[in-house]
Amino acid sequence: MHDVIIAGAxxxxxxxxxxxxxxxxxxxxxEKQFSGGQAAISPEIDNYPGFERVSGFELSAAxxxxxRGLGAEIVNEDxxxxxxGEGNRYVxxxxxxxxxxxxxxxxxxxxxxxxxxxxxxxxxxxxxxxATCDGGFFRGRDVCIVGGGNTALEDAIYLANICDTVYLIHxxxxxxxxxxxxxxxxxxxxxxxxxxxxxxxxxxxERVESVTVKNVKDGAQSEINVSACxxxxxxxxxxxxxQGKIPLDEAGYVLAGEDTKTxxxxxxxxxxxxxxxxxxxxxxxxxxxxxxxxxxxxxGK
Ligand code: NAP
Numbered sequence: 001m002h003d004v005i006i007a008g009a010x011x012x013x014x015x016x017x018x019x020x021x022x023x024x025x026x027x028x029x030x031e032k033q034f035s036g037g038q039a040a041i042s043p044e045i046d047n048y049p050g051f052e053r054v055s056g057f058e059l060s061a062a063x064x065x066x067x068r069g070l071g072a073e074i075v076n077e078d079x080x081x082x083x084x085g086e087g088n089r090y091v092x093x094x095x096x097x098x099x100x101x102x103x104x105x106x107x108x109x110x111x112x113x114x115x116x117x118x119x120x121x122x123x124x125x126x127x128x129x130x131a132t133c134d135g136g137f138f139r140g141r142d143v144c145i146v147g148g149g150n151t152a153l154e155d156a157i158y159l160a161n162i163c164d165t166v167y168l169i170h171x172x173x174x175x176x177x178x179x180x181x182x183x184x185x186x187x188x189x190x191x192x193x194x195x196x197x198x199x200x201x202x203x204x205x206e207r208v209e210s211v212t213v214k215n216v217k218d219g220a221q222s223e224i225n226v227s228a229c230x231x232x233x234x235x236x237x238x239x240x241x242x243q244g245k246i247p248l249d250e251a252g253y254v255l256a257g258e259d260t261k262t263x264x265x266x267x268x269x270x271x272x273x274x275x276x277x278x279x280x281x282x283x284x285x286x287x288x289x290x291x292x293x294x295x296x297x298x299x300g301k
Contacts, residue, residue: 012271036060
């Protein structure tokens with residue numbers, strides 16, 4: 001039996017794996033897609049200690065290699081069920097069922113959708129939730145990005161390097177993201193700010209052709225011609241598998257403190273699915289380290 005199963009191989013999961021394996025715990029990591037999670041698709045990371053500038057892909061690959069090198073087993077399996085009960089603890093995937101002593105939940109979070117008709121219909125045909133993945137398809141074209149957090153600000157700068165005009169559409173006139181990033185956006189000649197505004201529809205027959213924008217202050221509607229609409233309006237924690245099994249807040253974040261304890265002994269929460277004040281790669285890694293230590297204590301190691 002494994003000492004610990006880590007659900008998810010983003011920075012929190014990989015750092016848990018590094019600490020757990022290094023502490024001699026028999027460690028198994030399940031990841032349904034690719035190592036790195038959200039970080040893996042970050043174009044450029046410039047606030048992870050030791051790296052002035054690194055791509056998310058590169059950093060994720062290094063973390064994955066590090067964890068494997070220390071003996072953690074990382075496998076591509078999709079988790080279908082997490083049984084958290086002491087005495088009946090297991091993780092069931094699309095390939096099998098794995099009994100385990102402790103579990104570290106590190107499934108992260110996914111991008112929120114706007115909920116528009118055109119958003120669903122034109123997904124993959126100009127509607128995108130990942131500027132790094134899809135920005136290159138719109139080289140030299142006009143595009144828009146929706147949101148006012150760090151993701152939207154970073155993505156706007158990234159897109160401005162590739163595209164022609166980038167319309168940054170945000171529902172307020174102040175940004176939620178870092179002041180320095182907001183300043184860089186304001187100074188960027190290729191980014192046009194469309195503030196106090198929401199996208200009320202994404203239009204196009206076969207591909208995105210325009211977005212309808214509504215000013216929230218005076219109700220005025222306008223149409224902006226764009227070839228792509230990138231959406232970066234926040235995250236939803238991936239906690240559906242543990243709903244009703246451990247305490248979550250109303251938005252679905254796991255209610256666990258800095259010790260990562262979920263309220264169910266032997267089950268820990270690390271990274272973006274935990275309710276906390278700052279969602280960063282470095283804080284996800286910190287959670288991972290703490291969770292691995294707590295899992296070790298729980299397993300008596
Ligand atoms: P976020 O910080 O939650 O920002 C979401 C943005 O979308 C907000 O500006 C919000 O507006 C807007 N929004 C939410 N729902 C909307 C809707 N239905 N329609 C229109 N706009 C909507 O999300 P994020 O930018 O994805 O970042 C997630 C976390 O990762 C944050 O903690 C962030 O700091 C972190 N992150 C950090 C970095 C970095 O350190 N370099 C990079 C990327 C992300 P309001 O502001 O009006 O609420």
